[in-house]
Amino acid sequence: MYLYDDIDRQMLADRAQEFRAQCVRRLAGEITEDQFKPLRLMNGLYLQLHAYMLRVAIPYGTLSADQLRALAHVARTYDKGYGHFTTRTNLQLHWIKLRDAPDILDHLAEVGLHAIQTSGNCIRNLTADPYAGAAGDEVDDSRVWAEVIRQWSTFHPEFSYLPRKFKIAVTASPTDRAATRIYDIGLRLYRDADGELAFEVGVGGGLGRLPYIGAVIRERLPVRHLLSYLQAILRVYNLHGRRDNIHKARIKVLVAGLGPEEFSRQVEAEWEASDKAAVDLPHAELARIRAGFMPMGFEALPAASRRFEAAKADSRALARFARHNLAPHKQPGYAIVHVSLKAIGETPGDCSADQMDLVADLADRYSHGEIRVAYEQNLILPHVKLDDVPEVYAALDAAGLATPNIALISDIIACPGLDYCALANARAIPVAQDIARRFADPEVAERIGELKIKISGCINACGHHHVGHIGILGVDKKGEEYYQLSLGGSGEGDASIAQILGPAVPAARVAPFIDDLVGVYLAERRDGERFLDTVRRTGLAPFKAAAYADAH
Amino acid sequence: MPMLINWRAGAATVARDGFVTLADDAPLTDGDIILSWPRFQAEGEALIAQGRKVGVRLASSESAEILAPVLDGLSLVALEFPKFRDGRAYSSARLLRERMGWGGELRAVGDVLVEQAYLMIRCGFDAFEPADASTPADWTAAAARFAHVYQRAADHRAPAFAERQGA
Numbered sequence: 096m097y098l099y100d101d102i103d104r105q106m107l108a109d110r111a112q113e114f115r116a117q118c119v120r121r122l123a124g125e126i127t128e129d130q131f132k133p134l135r136l137m138n139g140l141y142l143q144l145h146a147y148m149l150r151v152a153i154p155y156g157t158l159s160a161d162q163l164r165a166l167a168h169v170a171r172t173y174d175k176g177y178g179h180f181t182t183r184t185n186l187q188l189h190w191i192k193l194r195d196a197p198d199i200l201d202h203l204a205e206v207g208l209h210a211i212q213t214s215g216n217c218i219r220n221l222t223a224d225p226y227a228g229a230a231g232d233e234v235d236d237s238r239v240w241a242e243v244i245r246q247w248s249t250f251h252p253e254f255s256y257l258p259r260k261f262k263i264a265v266t267a268s269p270t271d272r273a274a275t276r277i278y279d280i281g282l283r284l285y286r287d288a289d290g291e292l293a294f295e296v297g298v299g300g301g302l303g304r305l306p307y308i309g310a311v312i313r314e315r316l317p318v319r320h321l322l323s324y325l326q327a328i329l330r331v332y333n334l335h336g337r338r339d340n341i342h343k344a345r346i347k348v349l350v351a352g353l354g355p356e357e358f359s360r361q362v363e364a365e366w367e368a369s370d371k372a373a374v375d376l377p378h379a380e381l382a383r384i385r386a387g388f389m390p391m392g393f394e395a396l397p398a399a400s401r402r403f404e405a406a407k408a409d410s411r412a413l414a415r416f417a418r419h420n421l422a423p424h425k426q427p428g429y430a431i432v433h434v435s436l437k438a439i440g441e442t443p444g445d446c447s448a449d450q451m452d453l454v455a456d457l458a459d460r461y462s463h464g465e466i467r468v469a470y471e472q473n474l475i476l477p478h479v480k481l482d483d484v485p486e487v488y489a490a491l492d493a494a495g496l497a498t499p500n501i502a503l504i505s506d507i508i509a510c511p512g513l514d515y516c517a518l519a520n521a522r523a524i525p526v527a528q529d530i531a532r533r534f535a536d537p538e539v540a541e542r543i544g545e546l547k548i549k550i551s552g553c554i555n556a557c558g559h560h561h562v563g564h565i566g567i568l569g570v571d572k573k574g575e576e577y578y579q580l581s582l583g584g585s586g587e588g589d590a591s592i593a594q595i596l597g598p599a600v601p602a603a604r605v606a607p608f609i610d611d612l613v614g615v616y617l618a619e620r621r622d623g624e625r626f627l628d629t630v631r632r633t634g635l636a637p638f639k640a641a642a643y644a645d646a647h
Numbered sequence: 648m649p650m651l652i653n654w655r656a657g658a659a660t661v662a663r664d665g666f667v668t669l670a671d672d673a674p675l676t677d678g679d680i681i682l683s684w685p686r687f688q689a690e691g692e693a694l695i696a697q698g699r700k701v702g703v704r705l706a707s708s709e710s711a712e713i714l715a716p717v718l719d720g721l722s723l724v725a726l727e728f729p730k731f732r733d734g735r736a737y738s739s740a741r742l743l744r745e746r747m748g749w750g751g752e753l754r755a756v757g758d759v760l761v762e763q764a765y766l767m768i769r770c771g772f773d774a775f776e777p778a779d780a781s782t783p784a785d786w787t788a789a790a791a792r793f794a795h796v797y798q799r800a801a802d803h804r805a806p807a808f809a810e811r812q813g814a
Contacts, residue, residue, distance in 0.1 A: 102795045102807045109793045134762065216732065246797045246807065252769035253741055253800065256734025333738045334710070368746065373799050380808035
């Protein structure tokens with residue numbers, strides 16, 4: 096992976112020093128909380144229901160083993176011994192003391208980590224394909240472009256006070272594993288008819304109160320013009336996005352208001368008028384960044400591992416893990432291994448310091464020292480030899496990290512909800528735990544197959560409920576927590592917004608309700624259909640009829 | 648009257664403000680003046696013809712491009728930050744400096760805070776009316792916080808990628 100050079104490290108050190116001075120002034124009472132608030136938010140430090148929360152950026156979801164160990168150290172030393180991986184592949188520490196924040200940032204800066212632009216109306220942390228560099232179907236390593244954008248967008252003088260926050264995702268594979276269609280800008284890299292790399296540029300996706308799938312405003316952007324084109328999009332948005340209403344300030348509202356054609360025309364006009372050469376990265380710099388992501392010494396191995404096959408034949412548990420938590424690697428004899436942070440009954444996305452250390456050690460020993468964070472709130476060891484999978488599985492299993500449930504019904508996305516978050520209307524975590532417990536039997540989960548449940552504790556949709564096969568939204572009904580269910584959403588290549596099923600139900604009814612929906616699916620499904628496919632084919636009617644049968 | 652800070656050659660200093668900003672309904676005064684865009688359209692050319700220095704103060708909702716036909720006659724452009732969170736003037740400043748060739752004084756007015764000094768200077772502002780009682784020393788320090796920058800802007804600092812190629 097790309098290692099920060101002296102310049103990158105100096106940027107982090109300068110930033111940490113600036114924040115230390117601001118914290119000292121606040122703790123000494125020289126500035127008020129009101130004056131301090133925008134400064135701390137610039138460094139990812141939020142004040143939540145019970146304590147400060149620090150959101151650490153994990154750029155494009157890539158971590159080195161040393162970085163993960165540093166996160167473990169911070170979680171153990173300054174927090175309650177765990178952290179929470181989010182749907183934006185960041186790590187949130189929920190029990191931070193203000194006086195510790197500068198030391199934490201110093202400690203993170205030593206390993207090239209930071210909390211820059213994890214809050215505020217700026218360009219946030221980048222998202223890329225969690226399989227980048229390991230996926231057989233990619234045309235390029237999407238992290239190269241994510242790192243290009245990370246540098247360009249860091250402390251951008253023009254785009255630090257946009258109308259609203261701004262999120263960019265990059266994928267370089269026909270299978271969209273980065274949910275690019277629900278991003279403010281979704282960049283999809285492909286090879287054109289001449290074999291040249293180009294981007295399809297989508298703009299104006301987003302969830303929240305007004306869910307939108309992004310519109311394509313340019314079908315073919317030569318990769319060398321990426322940054323000048325991004326500048327044009329951001330400039331049009333910065334000048335014309337709404338600032339009078341926080342709920343209408345995202346770029347999706349501007350794009351929808353103008354229409355994608357007119358928005359595209361304005362961007363193209365701005366782009367044509369701009370000095371592209373001043374913005375676009377010189378070839379040598381692109382090559383330097385690319386070198387940081389060059390594949391490192393894979394061994395030439397047979398496609399199948401006799402050792403692994405024998406171990407699977409001996410262990411049904413390992414065989415099940417292999418069916419659900421492994422993905423094919425581009426290099427024969429290797430696999431992409433998912434580390435599930437969705438153990439039954441635990442908080443989705445939570446990871447203890449000890450678990451972080453263990454995953455870091457496994458990465459060093461078996462995965463070229465690399466870890467990925469997936470937006471589904473799981474970790475990934477991207478480069479594991481099939482020969483080594485039995486050992487990796489055993490170590491993960493002993494630490495509660497090998498639940499064989501990736502993309503199954505208990506692999507639930509949930510935001511922190513009312514257990515932590517000041518914005519939430521309802522809790523999300525206990526609902527996820529309830530559902531997972533109800534479908535704890537791995538045979539049952541496997542029979543149901545792919546089913547993505549996504550839970551948000553409020554309309555801001557951090558839990559992506561709009562794009563869940565089953566989406567669950569917490570609402571407040573006269574002081575009581577209720578949950579509104581919707582069906583048929585997807586955040587992937589076949590992106591769609593889920594449709595509301597019917598009236599919200601109280602917390603205790605959610606898991607039984609899901610049971611009813613699964614029952615309908617199992618009765619209705621045709622060969623090979625996922626839950627999502629069945630919903631799309633039948634519509635909501637049979638699901639509605641069964642789930643609300645009691646109400647009539 | 649707020650203090651005026653000038654930014655010249657990498658340092659902030661207190662400057663004497665030779666301009667008076669006239670409200671739209673205020674009677675005309677002697678000397679050099681700053682007008683809103685609507686008032687400038689009504690009276691500006693005549694005042695310039697009298698030999699006065701005249702500046703225009705743009706609201707954040709007004710596009711910098713509207714100044715193109717009159718830019719040659721102006722002595723100053725002021726861009727307003729109604730709230731520090733309203734970042735439109737950063738884009739307007741860059742357009743004036745980098746596309747429209749404005750070489751005269753570019754002044755930040757309104758909710759102008761030293762925490763944004765770094766951004767404003769990078770976008771081409773060279774004069775500030777701070778709203779937070781910050782001093783020129785504060786501005787000089789804030790502008791120098793980062794030893795490197797990652798992108799080209801109106802201040803012509805060499806970005807990291809150029810430094811790396813030179814190294």
